[in-house]
Amino acid sequence: MTEVIRLPQPDELSEREKDDAMGAYLMMFAAWAVGLPLPVLNLVAAVIYFYVNKKSSRFVAFNALQSLLSQVPVTMINIGLVAWLIRALIWSIGFSSAFFIYLSFMVLINLLYLIFSIIALVHARKGRFYYMPFFGRISFSRYYGPNAESFSKPVPPNRPPEGF
Numbered sequence: 641m642t643e644v645i646r647l648p649q650p651d652e653l654s655e656r657e658k659d660d661a662m663g664a665y666l667m668m669f670a671a672w673a674v675g676l677p678l679p680v681l682n683l684v685a686a687v688i689y690f691y692v693n694k695k696s697s698r699f700v701a702f703n704a705l706q707s708l709l710s711q712v713p714v715t716m717i718n719i720g721l722v723a724w725l726i727r728a729l730i731w732s733i734g735f736s737s738a739f740f741i742y743l744s745f746m747v748l749i750n751l752l753y754l755i756f757s758i759i760a761l762v763h764a765r766k767g768r769f770y771y772m773p774f775f776g777r778i779s780f781s782r783y784y785g786p787n788a789e790s791f792s793k794p795v796p797p798n799r800p801p802e803g804f
Contacts, residue, residue: 645698648767649767650767657699657767660693660700661765664690664693664703664764665757665760666761668711670685678722679718679722680715682714683711683712690704690707695791698788698791702769705783706779707760710753710775713749714750717746717749720742721742721743
């Protein structure tokens with residue numbers, strides 16, 4: 641039988657937990673500002689934030705993982721465009737209509753990601769859950785599902801002192 645994990649209510653979460661959960665989505669904005677020409681910096685920032693904050697609480701870990709997982713496809717699409725742009729500039733092959741279609745696709749994906757991240761950021765700050773399409777389900781099952789990671793520390797056995 642699996643342990644049922646109760647979802648925390650907004651008033652049960654500390655301000656620190658709400659701020660840390662919101663910070664998972666704010667990392668994306670900070671990384672965008674610094675790493676616009678180098679899109680992999682966004683992913684690196686999300687990975688670091690996840691590993692630094694994943695043990696603080698389930699709520700923070702859920703939001704950090706959701707932010708990280710949603711960052712991966714956006715980063716891959718952005719890297720593809722940067723690589724295409726560099727290749728076109730180095731070999732002077734020019735820009736085909738396929739490049740502009742890919743650019744439009746990338747802009748659309750980034751806008752969608754931005755909108756979903758802002759919604760998730762606001763919900764996290766209020767202490768509420770927001771499930772991004774696809775990534776929310778994965779994050780939820782990892783921290784609140786039937787096979788969720790344990791946040792309780794094992795209790796050491798009660799033994800008599802050594803040497804007696």
